Amino acid sequence: MFYPAIIEDMEFKTSLPTETHTKDHIYTGEVILAPGFPSSILLARTLQSLIKDELKVSDIRRAHETHDSVALHGKTSTLRQFVSQDSTIKNLVSSVVRDAGFREADWLLDSPQLRSLQPLGYLNTAAKPAYSGHRDTWFSYPQCMVNFWIGVTDLSAEYTFEFYPTKFKEPVTNNSKEFDYKAWSTKTGTATFTQNSETVNAPAYGFSVKEGEVLIFSGHHYHKTIEAETNKMRFSLDFRIVCKSDVQTSNGPKNVDNESGGFAIDRFAPIPSRKT
Numbered sequence: 001m002f003y004p005a006i007i008e009d010m011e012f013k014t015s016l017p018t019e020t021h022t023k024d025h026i027y028t029g030e031v032i033l034a035p036g037f038p039s040s041i042l043l044a045r046t047l048q049s050l051i052k053d054e055l056k057v058s059d060i061r062r063a064h065e066t067h068d069s070v071a072l073h074g075k076t077s078t079l080r081q082f083v084s085q086d087s088t089i090k091n092l093v094s095s096v097v098r099d100a101g102f103r104e105a106d107w108l109l110d111s112p113q114l115r116s117l118q119p120l121g122y123l124n125t126a127a128k129p130a131y132s133g134h135r136d137t138w139f140s141y142p143q144c145m146v147n148f149w150i151g152v153t154d155l156s157a158e159y160t161f162e163f164y165p166t167k168f169k170e171p172v173t174n175n176s177k178e179f180d181y182k183a184w185s186t187k188t189g190t191a192t193f194t195q196n197s198e199t200v201n202a203p204a205y206g207f208s209v210k211e212g213e214v215l216i217f218s219g220h221h222y223h224k225t226i227e228a229e230t231n232k233m234r235f236s237l238d239f240r241i242v243c244k245s246d247v248q249t250s251n252g253p254k255n256v257d258n259e260s261g262g263f264a265i266d267r268f269a270p271i272p273s274r275k276t
């Protein structure tokens, strides 16, 4: 469910387009919160099991009650590494992409990323960058990138993030020119986290999700994780796809403020074919 209920500049969808390509809607700034597909619900529940086993807890959102922050960071980092490379997860992710209507042959997929946020994480200096407003394209990604975001559990709005839809076509002050993909990926230079340097004064639009629901949005959308007084952990999975031909023809939303260096296209690989 999205809130607030009214915003003039943008309409959020809760179903997939049936007669036109989903990507064309995403490129114009639409955000889709699709009901869970069998594949996405299975994906969320598979992740829940992995997290429970690794953290040895029955309620993953209360894992911080039995682990100190450092131990939790270490174990979730191990999980994140595993999820990014596991073939079962990648096959489920591929099914989600197809179930969401992205069936053309030339879609490429980046590694899925399991994210976790501890309660009041924004007070932790090391975790603070995760709460900075940004466009994902500020990290040298193609303008046509499409983002998927799935709640591993049900998450109320204070545990998710906000979109600033009026900024889809307007520049936001940022330091993306300090981010260089080659330096970041080879760790030969400063891995500057790219963010805006001023408070954005524009309507913000949040949402809640049920486990396995699929949020689909442009990587060009400016968004920001909410700094809320929360007492539970947040687990989510996100992954990114790009249409190869759109990368080659520079199709997608117009770049209004991204000055990052390099091009992160080598992170993407063809989506595995469906297992029968």
Ligand SMILES: [Fe+2]
Residues within 6 Å of the ligand: 134, 135, 136, 223
């Ligand atoms: Fe992001």
